[in-house]
Amino acid sequence: MPQPSPGLFDDQAPRPLADRLRPTSLAEVTGQDHLLGPSGPLARMVAARAISSMVLWGPPGTGKTTIARLLAGASDLHFEAVSAIQGGVADLRKVFEAAKGRRITGRGTLLFVDEIHRFNRAQQDAFLPYIEDGTIVLVGATTENPSFELNGAILSRVRVFILNALDADALRVLLTRAEALMDRPLPLAPEAREALVDMAGGDGRYMLNMAEQIFALAQGENLGIEDMGQLLQRRMPSHDKAGDGHYDLLSAFHKSLRGSDPHAALYYAARMINAGESPEAVFRRLACAASEDVGMADPQAMVQVMTAWGAFDRIGWPEGRLFLAQAINYVATAPKSNASYMGWYAAMAAAQRSAHVAPPMRILNAPTKLMKEMGRKAGYQYDHDYPDAYAGQQFLPDDLAGAEFYEPNERGFERDVRRRLDYWSGLKAKRNGGA
Known part of the structure; x- marks a missing residue:
């Protein structure tokens, strides 16, 4: 209304x-x-x-x-x-x-x-x-x-x-403005001040409401973390989301996923959530592990994580814990491969060394007559015209002919990818006059 x-x-x-x-x-x-x-x-x-x-x-x-x-x-x-x-x-x-x-x-x-x-x-x-x-x-x-x-x-x-959740710097700006308006500093010790920022979870209004209570109720010396928690009647996080504890738990969580230990992964995720960490931070780390450590060994890992994340965003707590747990268990128990991750860095290194090298003319479009006369697209082979939809062309620049960046292993779905690449490699050799 x-x-x-x-x-x-x-x-x-x-x-x-x-x-x-x-x-x-x-x-x-x-x-x-x-x-x-x-x-x-x-x-x-x-x-x-x-x-x-x-x-x-x-x-x-x-x-x-x-x-x-x-x-x-x-x-x-x-x-x-x-x-x-x-x-x-x-x-x-x-x-x-x-x-x-x-x-x-x-x-x-x-x-x-x-x-x-x-x-x-x-x-x-x-x-x-x-x-x-x-x-x-x-x-x-x-x-x-x-x-x-x-x-x-x-x-x-x-x-x-x-709109982004307010980061720590933005929240600190709001606290400074509050102190200027109140014409006195917020009666908190430095570590309690940072804990207040952490507790806000990116919500500026929520943090200012807590600050207002502190201004009104705090007496005497600056409050420490536990005293502030008692004053606000809120349990304080057991780790500093802006400090080493935050990164230590994230590291332990990611390494547990990589090490295929769902029990430890669930435990560290629960530690972070109980301490006030945002579920989004846990999902972000899950997505990274699904690509970096699972990768093509089980491409469904990323699908599972993003689907669970979307369901969490749509439904929220408390049911959202089910989606988070399912995604954690899937990534932790999936077969592992970092071949995509390593292949990317190998390709980046090659790209930096050969930035001046042009792609083969045969795979460049020729939308004008002049471009055709320059030889662009000449000799291009349309893969769908060939058996197995594979013509065996060379797409890399001539200087990089035969280079391989992605090396799938023999675990999970990547075993099938390896066989497919080997099959295509054989076809390419035959069609180019090899053995």
Whole structure:
């Protein structure tokens, strides 16, 4: 529903610290330089005064509402906000009618829809005619993957921008601003301050709410980690996500996967989750292991990890632990090969040595008559015209003829790949006059 008008005494009412610290310009927004930096797409929209409809997708506390407000202000659009949790189509109709009236007077409307994914498909369709005729500029905010939660008609009319969880540097900037506003330092020891940043999990609003409690409740000397945890009634992480403990557990987890020990891999993953590590960090390491250490020995390992990760993003906790555990067990028990990984580095080394070497003319396209006269594509053999769909051509530059970078081993699916390559190698030798 539309937001209520400000009351007579609103300016005198107490406001949360996070609200008082809302940026007043896009330049003050932290952690989203990829969108708001000088070359970022949102910064370019503002510079051109051409704000298009969009969806801001990102975790909580990353500035979606703030960015929408500031985009409206920077482009002189009336800002209207509705919540998909509280509003319905009847409320939207009122907003659309008001926007039509404004448009007649020459002023546009930026409609911010919080939790837009909570509108069903039919409700989402209500936006379409007003986006198309320019009555509104729609800015939707969602913590869910728009590809799953928004219908295709909406997605075809908006741009999706991904907001990052705030990194440690961005969160530290927010703490510094909070201290300036409060005109006193946050009463925390250095290690407790860093633990507070870790606890936020990339959510700036959550961290500022905790900081506000500390400002209000802390007495006496600066609090250590345990004292802060007791004050906030939150269990403190047992490892520092920004320090050695973080990397030690990640290293132990990855090596357990590589060493085909699902028991240890599950244990270290559980250690990290219990300590406050984000599940995304565990999934990232799983994806790396699925490629670096399993690779082509079982190509399904990457599929399993990415499917589990997508299911986790869509469903979340507590069911998400099932997807995480399944992916861990799959990668840990899969056959192992680093042949793809090693092949890449061998190819990189060769590419650096031979950057000046041109590909064979026969495999270059010749879209013009002149290019054909130059000999491009002359002698190219279309593989599907040959038995086994294999012509046995040389694709590498002549200087690298016969070089091999990918050397599959005899484990898992890669055993079949090895046999296939050997078979093709034999065909190539025969067709080129070899033994």
